[in-house]
Amino acid sequence: MGNRDIVPTYQEVQPRAARYVTGRHNSTVKAVRLQLDNLTHAGVIWNPYEAHRITRPFESITLFSGFIRLGASMHRHMPERVLRQYGYEQTVPRSPTTIDSADMSVIDERWLHFAEHLVTGMVAATSASACVGDYMVWYRSVSHPYILPSGEEGRPSVLPHQHCHNLDEGGRPTPSQQEHACSVSHLVHIYPLFIYHDVFNVIV
Numbered sequence: 001m002g003n004r005d006i007v008p009t010y011q012e013v014q015p016r017a018a019r020y021v022t023g024r025h026n027s028t029v030k031a032v033r034l035q036l037d038n039l040t041h042a043g044v045i046w047n048p049y050e051a052h053r054i055t056r057p058f059e060s061i062t063l064f065s066g067f068i069r070l071g072a073s074m075h076r077h078m079p080e081r082v083l084r085q086y087g088y089e090q091t092v093p094r095s096p097t098t099i100d101s102a103d104m105s106v107i108d109e110r111w112l113h114f115a116e117h118l119v120t121g122m123v124a125a126t127s128a129s130a131c132v133g134d135y136m137v138w139y140r141s142v143s144h145p146y147i148l149p150s151g152e153e154g155r156p157s158v159l160p161h162q163h164c165h166n167l168d169e170g171g172r173p174t175p176s177q178q179e180h181a182c183s184v185s186h187l188v189h190i191y192p193l194f195i196y197h198d199v200f201n202v203i204v
Helices: 029-037 077-086 105-113 135-142 175-182 184-188
Strands: 064-070 073-077
Touching: 064 105
Parallel strands: none
Antiparallel strands: 064 073
């Protein structure tokens, strides 16, 4: 990542997404789609908030799963769909339709008792892109990994090796795991909240 990707006036007290130059003003839709099609798991910053926790400590209410609202605007908030953003192993998430629509009074009541509606049972990730063994099978069945119509030849694979947790005797990821976990894509810095919205369906 070069310095040109970082907003020079960014301060740690600001939201993390404000750190990066968007660059949207000089990118065409086709160019962005091509960049997304060329993105692999090794180029994603899976936990963009990890280094920001000193400034903005993690609060359990972030793991609230259900409808949240601002005024009359209501949206599903499902952190279980992006567990890797929190440093946890990604599991196959429930469908958004399992969260029943409710009136504002019910939504407010659930929010006031948020501790009863938190995602639980997570497993700490052993690598940045860790997921359960059947996650990628589910992902390929519900998602469209590539945007531009083209043949499979020459495309980067969206099937990572992150579900194979190979650790050395000290409990550290093996070099192959570290390679997948530490690579950084320029695209993710440009579009940190725009990657495969069908999977990253969460308000953060």
